[in-house]
Amino acid sequence: xxxxxxQAYLTLRRRLADGTYAPGSHLREEELAAQxxxxxxxxxxxxxxxDAEGWLRVVPNQGAFAFEWSVADIEEIFDLRALLEAHAVxxxxxxxxxxxxDAMKAACELAERAFPGGDLAALEVISDxxxxxxxxxxxxxxxxxxxxxxxxxxxxxxxxxxFRNFDAAGLRRSLDQHREMLTAIIxxxxxxxxxxxxxxVQAGRAVFLNAVVHGxxxxxxA
Amino acid sequence: xxxxxxQAYLTLRRRLADGTYAPGSHLREEELAAQxxxxxxxxxxxxxxxDAEGWLRVVPNQGAFAFEWSVADIEEIFDLRALLEAHAVxxxxxxxxxxxxDAMKAACELAERAFPGGDLAALEVISDxxxxxxxxxxxxxxxxxxxxxxxxxxxxxxxxxxFRNFDAAGLRRSLDQHREMLTAIIxxxxxxxxxxxxxxVQAGRAVFLNAVVHGxxxxxxA
DNA sequence: GGATGACACATTGCATACAATGTCGGTATC
DNA sequence: GATACCGACATTGTATGCAATGTGTCATCC
Numbered sequence: 449x450x451x452x453x454x455q456a457y458l459t460l461r462r463r464l465a466d467g468t469y470a471p472g473s474h475l476r477e478e479e480l481a482a483q484x485x486x487x488x489x490x491x492x493x494x495x496x497x498x499d500a501e502g503w504l505r506v507v508p509n510q511g512a513f514a515f516e517w518s519v520a521d522i523e524e525i526f527d528l529r530a531l532l533e534a535h536a537v538x539x540x541x542x543x544x545x546x547x548x549x550d551a552m553k554a555a556c557e558l559a560e561r562a563f564p565g566g567d568l569a570a571l572e573v574i575s576d577x578x579x580x581x582x583x584x585x586x587x588x589x590x591x592x593x594x595x596x597x598x599x600x601x602x603x604x605x606x607x608x609x610x611f612r613n614f615d616a617a618g619l620r621r622s623l624d625q626h627r628e629m630l631t632a633i634i635x636x637x638x639x640x641x642x643x644x645x646x647x648x649v650q651a652g653r654a655v656f657l658n659a660v661v662h663g664x665x666x667x668x669x670a
Numbered sequence: 671x672x673x674x675x676x677q678a679y680l681t682l683r684r685r686l687a688d689g690t691y692a693p694g695s696h697l698r699e700e701e702l703a704a705q706x707x708x709x710x711x712x713x714x715x716x717x718x719x720x721d722a723e724g725w726l727r728v729v730p731n732q733g734a735f736a737f738e739w740s741v742a743d744i745e746e747i748f749d750l751r752a753l754l755e756a757h758a759v760x761x762x763x764x765x766x767x768x769x770x771x772d773a774m775k776a777a778c779e780l781a782e783r784a785f786p787g788g789d790l791a792a793l794e795v796i797s798d799x800x801x802x803x804x805x806x807x808x809x810x811x812x813x814x815x816x817x818x819x820x821x822x823x824x825x826x827x828x829x830x831x832x833f834r835n836f837d838a839a840g841l842r843r844s845l846d847q848h849r850e851m852l853t854a855i856i857x858x859x860x861x862x863x864x865x866x867x868x869x870x871v872q873a874g875r876a877v878f879l880n881a882v883v884h885g886x887x888x889x890x891x892a
Numbered sequence: 893g894g895a896t897g898a899c900a901c902a903t904t905g906c907a908t909a910c911a912a913t914g915t916c917g918g919t920a921t922c
Numbered sequence: 923g924a925t926a927c928c929g930a931c932a933t934t935g936t937a938t939g940c941a942a943t944g945t946g947t948c949a950t951c952c
Contacts, residue, residue: 451730452936477904487937489711492904496715500722502815508673509904509943524813531753591746597819649688699934709907714934730932731913767903 452486456494459484464503465609471516475504491650501600519660525601526653530576530596537629538563539589541638543616547590555581559623559628568612574619577609581626588633610652613659622649671802674708678716681706686725686736693738697726710756723822747823748875754820755804755871756864759851761811770810773850777803781845790834796841797833803848810855832874835881843873 452457460480461581475495477488484491499506506512540548559577562570582602586595613624627647632641672680682702685691697717699710707715721728728734762770779806784792804824808817836844847870854863 474903476902478902481937488904489936489938493715493718496718497722500719510945511904520812521814524815527757528813528816528819531757532750535749535753565833590742591750592743593746593823594750596752601815696933698932700932703907710934711906711908732915733934 452484452526453490453493456480456486457497460491460494460498461503464498466524468622469514471513471514475512477511485587515669519657522656523653526649526656529598529601530646530649530653532594532601533585534645536589536591536594536598537585537633537645538638538642539591539594540585541633541641542638543588543590544633544636545588549630551584552581552626552633554622555584555629556626559626563619563623565573571611574610574623577624578611578622585629610656610659613655618651618655622648625651641664672708673712675712675715678702678708678712680707680718681718682713682716683725686720691736693736694841695736697734697736699733735757741879744878744882745875748871748878751820751823752868752871752875754816754823755807758811758813759807759855759867760814760860760864761813761816762807763855763858763863765810765812766855766858767810770806771852772810773806774803774848774855777806778845778852781848785845793803794832796845797831800833800844800848807851817825832881835877839858840873840877844870847873876877 456504460475462650469475477491477495481488481491495504495506495512504512504514528573556558557576558580562573562577564570580601582598586598589595611619612664620648628644629641629648632638632644682697691697699713699717702717703710703713712758717726717728717734721734722724724737726734726736777799780802781796784795784799786792801824804820807822811817833841847866850866851863854860854866
């Protein structure tokens with residue numbers, strides 16, 4: 449088994465992602481420790497790490513509170529993603545490697561096979577394939593810090609759940625953009641790949657903000 | 671007095687910046703705790719935070735090791751800074767506020783007064799003023815995450831010491847670029863401000879890499 | 893009735909003891 | 923002589939107890 453700290457970190461992150469903890473709610477160390485079957489020490493370290501990664505906020509002498517996302521937060525995160533994901537894919541296009549290309553291709557195919565079925569299970573698969581695709585780019589880029597930063601920006605709750613807000617046309621476009629990026633990288637055209645990535649992230653931003661405006665803000669909170 | 675954790679964090683960060691710990695050296699929890707007069711618990715938390723911020727690397731079951739910088743690391747960091755500092759200053763130029771402008775102006779004047787004397791004390795002042803100037807921009811930008819990321823990218827050792835590598839002309843140009851950014855922000859011209867910032871950071875990158883190539887790589891390590 | 897202070901409680905901060913893990917040296921074996 | 927194994931030591935990982943801090947309530951005073 450992994451270490452208690454790692455287990456606490458992963459469990460808490462999953463719960464923050466799936467909405468177990470309402471935004472703003474107070475996460476008490478002792479309570480979490482009891483639930484996870486470990487002591488407060490690894491829980492404390494997990495909370496500190498989740499704080500650094502933006503999942504929650506630790507206030508000195510008061511404890512951890514599940515993060516409350518504002519529209520401005522979401523806009524900032526999508527903008528930073530557009531900058532950094534484009535930066536990463538431009539590097540990837542400069543020095544592509546076969547393993548990474550295979551991973552990207554596999555992610556594309558996985559998503560495309562699931563696409564026709566528009567149910568929730570299909571969306572799970574597509575969402576997972578999406579993460580794989582982007583992660584493959586981060587790794588191929590060889591930019592370790594950029595990758596670390598993106599990991600903390602792209603993982604938080606609303607990013608993972610955003611796929612539910614896409615309509616069929618939006619999903620189709622998203623998958624097509626993945627294919628286009630793959631083509632651009634194989635062609636070694638960094639400017640092309642970067643431009644598609646910027647469009648890709650901005651499209652996601654638009655879908656998300658549109659969903660928020662149309663009263664599905666609950667999805668943000670969750 | 672601040673908390674033990676905060677004190678440990680600040681002390682260790684300062685030591686990592688001033689070269690007390692050689693790159694790659696093993697930082698033992700108990701030893702640090704004894705030196706700082708606190709227990710291992712706050713030291714552990716400080717080490718974890720320094721790991722997240724890129725000052726050192728914590729290997730599970732093995733402990734913390736002072737980070738060893740490669741040329742590729744430095745190039746990546748300067749490139750990310752160029753992206754993110756420009757992003758921040760573009761936001762700042764869109765919505766400038768008087769307090770931030772005053773802080774930037776004060777930082778410019780502080781550096782300019784110290785500039786003619788080219789000794790080490792003057793460089794200290796200029797380096798400090800530089801940090802103040804950039805921090806003022808980050809705060810004015812209103813981009814909280816961008817600011818957090820930049821703080822961890824811009825602080826590490828070689829950033830703080832890079833001023834020693836500038837010649838008089840380079841320093842002069844750096845100060846002029848600060849003034850130009852201030853002018854651009856006051857004019858509300860985000861594109862202008864962003865462009866100057868990109869040039870500013872890339873100039874710093876060139877100076878640094880030049881120093882490394884010319885055998886002053888020791889400065890990197892320190 | 894509203895404001896203020898003190899006290900009790902809940903919770904986090906820190907210290908310390910013990911357990912688990914990794915490293916390094918020595919020894920036996922091939 | 924090289925290598926694999928074993929065990930002692932050093933170090934980190936985790937649990938737990940106590941101290942410090944913050945919060946909410948209740949009584950008291952204005």
